[in-house]
Amino acid sequence: MVRQFRQQSSSSSVAARYVAFAVLSTIANFAVQAIVLQIAPWSSLMPSILAGTAAGFALKYVLDKKWIFFDRYTSHNEELSKVVLYGLFSVLTTLIFWGFEIAFWTIWKTELAKYTGGAIGLAIGYISKYTLDRKFVFKPGEA
Structure with missing residues (x-):
């Protein structure tokens, strides 16, 4: 199914x-x-x-x-490895989001700029996260 x-x-x-x-x-x-x-x-x-x-x-x-x-479950060790990598990539992409939000706020000092930077950072972060997860966490050949 x-x-x-x-x-x-x-x-x-x-x-x-x-x-x-x-x-x-x-x-x-x-x-x-x-x-x-x-x-x-x-x-x-x-x-x-x-x-x-x-x-x-x-x-x-x-x-x-x-x-x-x-992705299917294979073993405790494999799953732990996936969770750790998924978490590391989550932290990395959160830093991208925060970086854009802070940079836009610092440069333009408006709420609109802050949220615009945040939206751009989130978009870049989520696209990056998906790509990293697909390549390193949930490898297509293994799913």
């Missing part, structure tokens, strides 16, 4: 799913942050950010693995 779906998936449908999964993981991230702040309003912001990041990361990894790259 997954093989049939994979063969029928066009580039545009993969791109649409990839964007939808990014949105879903962001929503999960923010929702978990809000829940943590509700449960423990006296705590600092960091526990909520860490919990939200973990939730968004886990959701995006599972969705990408199954519905973007059609």
Whole structure:
């Protein structure tokens, strides 16, 4: 069934799913942050950010693995290796996003510039992340 779906998936449908999964993981991230702040309003912001990041990361990894790259589970060691690489590439591409957002803010010092830089950084980051994940994490020959 997954093989049939994979063969029928066009580039545009993969791109649409990839964007939808990014949105879903962001929503999960923010929702978990809000829940943590509700449960423990006296705590600092960091526990909520860490919990939200973990939730968004886990959701995006599972969705990408199954519905973007059609990757199958092979072993604990292989899966751990994939999670670590996926995480490293997530950090790298987040730095691209932050770099553009900060650079645009620094140069033009407007909210519009900040968000424009952020949008450009996110686009470059997600395209880079997809390419890195496809080449190094979820290798097509292994999926």
